[in-house]
Amino acid sequence: MTSVPTGDFSEVVTPTRVHRSLYTDPDLFELEMTRIWGQAWIFIGHESQVPNTGDYFTTNINHNIPVVMVRDKSGTVQVLHNRCGHKGAKVVEARSGNARGAFRCSYHGWSYRHDGSLLKVPNEAGYEGTGFDSANPCYSMQPLAQAESYRGFVFATLSPNAPDLKTWMGGARECFDNLCDRAPEGEVEVAGGVLRYEHQCNWKFILENLNDTMHPMVVHESIVKAAESYLDSLPEDAVEQRKEAEIIPPFGASYEKFEASGITGFPFGHHYDGGKTSIHADYSVDPDYHAAMVAAYGEERTREIYAFNTHNVLFYPSLTIKCAVQNIRVIRPISVDRFIVETWSFRLKGAPDSMLQRTLLYSRLINSAMGMVGPDDLEVYRRAQEGLASPSNEWVEFHRQYGKDEQLEDRTVGGGTSDLDMRTQYRAWQAYMEGSIFDKVEQT
């Protein structure tokens, strides 16, 4: 590819293939940042990160547009452009903190209320009679086109045309419900810090890998074998060691097991694998946690909550969550061959500390740059990034079980080893890129 298609992307995306330029072309990347990341609801943060008035958290909504999530005086969580209305400097530089009273630009001292409105311009007399109108919203820290939260998870979009957040999430939002319902108090909060992992490849590789159930038994064979060989070396009574090591072998689950877990796709590119069962289904349940759940929900409802067992849920393109493990990964693109993955962990309110500790153990072993699973995933993404420079085949294929995807009212379902997840996300990719993604959306 030498140039980016303008209106019609069918020459680079088909139902079963995408062109290799999707991973390698910097112009295409820039367009993705505008058309996908500039239209979709992007995960910004969680309300529990900003509990008090003036608490803020900063990030970029795409590869370079800085935003700040802040709780204003009325208690509302705002998502503002992190840009001074004067000369354009970023107003907030720290990743998180509290802006007592107001945000103040470090260049000329313009200050802003927590809702972004302009509070004060120093030595304002000089503007008298110049036509400058401090009430004009263009001189504020402007709110993004839309911001909403669902069960504490804050999303924002640069597009005024995006449907409301619930409509956009569609049926996949039941995964947020399940994540929160796993807390005896029905709420989660960010806890235990963040891991940030640099990936030297295109951002789409990780999204494709989440529910690619044909890879774990190959990519993670070594760590599974290492854990099994260690488990075999243990004496019968090494109960604690066994319990600790058991977190790893499910990554080598068989094709049959993954097939049974199923994949479900939704409009706008979201998808998950699992539902009734997943590779996380067989982890043992902490008895104190179980008691707290039964006290809160009763035995039957508790069983129902456990039974909804997804592995990875993708909210295309920025967020993937693990309900059963209570961690999330946030995708922050940087360039065509570079992005950051942030792993955040959550405390289930009302659950014993052991649950957060288990979540953190999981994040550490699996998602850390120094973990035992993530580096093998990244290694194969990088090999794909390097291999796709070859012009020998212009296409990347995803035919598995094509034609067998079953269309239900609000979702598509298929076998757990199908490429339904790929077809789902690239259908959305194409619609975002062609500008038709929000056509004919009925708000719920």
Next chain:
Amino acid sequence: MNRERIEEFLYREADLLDRPDLDSWVNLFAENGIYWMPATEDQQDPINHISHIYDDRVMMEIRRRNFIHPRASSKEWEVRCSHVIGNIRVAPVDKDQVTTVTSNQHVVVWYREEQRLYACKVSHRLRIEGEDFKILEKRVDLINPSAPQQSLIIYL
């Protein structure tokens, strides 16, 4: 406490990691030994806060086996390190024959056809066992623990 013997122990440990020879290295740890690389500055809690690594002997045993497995693609690349150790300080030995040794370490890592530099403050909690030592805890505080990190397949 013979400072020279402690320095010699740190150098010997670094040699094993430089090579790297994890099979021998894990044996420097006590049975309840811990390797900890915090994910934030001045981290107090390894259990209720995320770390890059917090390995007991169980995880060290699994990592050690994984490191040499023929099908571990991230480990197909040659990895070699060079530790330089300085600013060594030795705390007094307590009643349990345990001392804490802190040092600054600059570690150059060759991996995936690239040289990388890690700078860290390392603290070893060592139990004196006759002429030798066992590591109760090795804590590695990177100067940039909360920055985005690249894949690291070896202990520093």
